[in-house]
Amino acid sequence: MKIGIVCYPTYGGSGVVATELGKALAERGHKIHFISYKQPARLDFFTNSLFYHEVYVNNYPLFEYPPYETTLSGRLVDVIKVEKLDVLHVHYAIPHASAAIFAKQILAAEGIHIPIVTTLHGTDITLVGKDASILPVITYAMNMSDALTSVSESLKNDTYKLFNVTKDIKVIPNFIDFDRFSKKSREHFRKAITTNNEKLLVHTSNFRKVKRVDDVVKTFALLEKQLPAKLLLVGDGPERQHIEILCREMGLWDKVIFLGKQDQVEEILSVCDLFLLPSGTESFGLAALEAMACEVPVISSNAGGIPELNIDGVTGYLCDVGDFTTMAEKAIKILSDNTTLKQFKANAKARALEFHISKILPQYESVYESVVNQAVK
Numbered sequence: 001m002k003i004g005i006v007c008y009p010t011y012g013g014s015g016v017v018a019t020e021l022g023k024a025l026a027e028r029g030h031k032i033h034f035i036s037y038k039q040p041a042r043l044d045f046f047t048n049s050l051f052y053h054e055v056y057v058n059n060y061p062l063f064e065y066p067p068y069e070t071t072l073s074g075r076l077v078d079v080i081k082v083e084k085l086d087v088l089h090v091h092y093a094i095p096h097a098s099a100a101i102f103a104k105q106i107l108a109a110e111g112i113h114i115p116i117v118t119t120l121h122g123t124d125i126t127l128v129g130k131d132a133s134i135l136p137v138i139t140y141a142m143n144m145s146d147a148l149t150s151v152s153e154s155l156k157n158d159t160y161k162l163f164n165v166t167k168d169i170k171v172i173p174n175f176i177d178f179d180r181f182s183k184k185s186r187e188h189f190r191k192a193i194t195t196n197n198e199k200l201l202v203h204t205s206n207f208r209k210v211k212r213v214d215d216v217v218k219t220f221a222l223l224e225k226q227l228p229a230k231l232l233l234v235g236d237g238p239e240r241q242h243i244e245i246l247c248r249e250m251g252l253w254d255k256v257i258f259l260g261k262q263d264q265v266e267e268i269l270s271v272c273d274l275f276l277l278p279s280g281t282e283s284f285g286l287a288a289l290e291a292m293a294c295e296v297p298v299i300s301s302n303a304g305g306i307p308e309l310n311i312d313g314v315t316g317y318l319c320d321v322g323d324f325t326t327m328a329e330k331a332i333k334i335l336s337d338n339t340t341l342k343q344f345k346a347n348a349k350a351r352a353l354e355f356h357i358s359k360i361l362p363q364y365e366s367v368y369e370s371v372v373n374q375a376v377k
């Protein structure tokens, strides 16, 4: 099949899922056309089945807000026609779903039918999309999509709760490529940052408020009073400076290491003992799945879709949002006994294997086939 994929080109979340999906589909013989405003971060090579089309927004002095959505629709019309795409798959509804529906309608007027698959990822529903200024546009785009998928049951339920969506939503969970995400031997890196008996905790995110990185630091502060440990903070974003200041104020500056944005996050995860994910909302928690694949158990909040991934008492622990005291207690419980830690690490990997890319990919293929076949009938 010739498949167009629209996504954000960013390091985290939906951009990663879209890019890894496209790369895996290309390996299975499909022709994949990525359409975005920048080359997706994980699209670090090309083959004769992978293509990238940049959306370039022309600026003009009149525009306080350059018209990205209109330009994206125009680019989609062009790529769909020229490349003769069979299906267009858009990741993150805002503004990708509405831009795709506009392109679909323009093409319909020319007698060309293009099925649209929209995948909902998280804050496109739970934070940004539900805002009254956007809600009617996103509702329309979801209902006009030929197929709708969401990355968790929780996100599906939120969508039905918050929007007047009449379409079926198929849950297809996020996935992990074990060729890349598995424990690597990088002990030299661990030795460089920890002493022999120190445990190593980690958090990776885009440092937005919703990630509650201050709860990561507060959990660590309680823990390190009882257990020698260090904390790695990977990623960057609006909250980073505030978190740096918090670490200084709490006297943790020499125990918390800020690594910034990293390409080879699996190498870092490979030397860590525990992952912290205290998010206020989280539709799935791909970062936690990446950690689990590298044999790192997870202390998380019980928000959104996280309980569909992290099993309480098995792969880590689930705590109420904001309850960093319990998070610290549970972290100490796992880390203070090496036999317990070993068991949790093994459980984390076993759970991650259930999200192996080979199990999830066919689910997307069958969605594509169903919308393409519907069009033929």
Ligand code: GMT
Binding pocket: 008, 012, 013, 014, 015, 017, 092, 121, 122, 123, 124, 151, 174, 210, 281, 282, 283, 284, 285, 286, 287
């Ligand atoms: O929705 C977002 O906040 C952005 C999105 C992204 O593009 O980074 O993250 C969401 O999608 C990921 C991939 O499906 C999920 O693993 C994240 O849980 C989800 N983030 C939130 O729900 C906050």
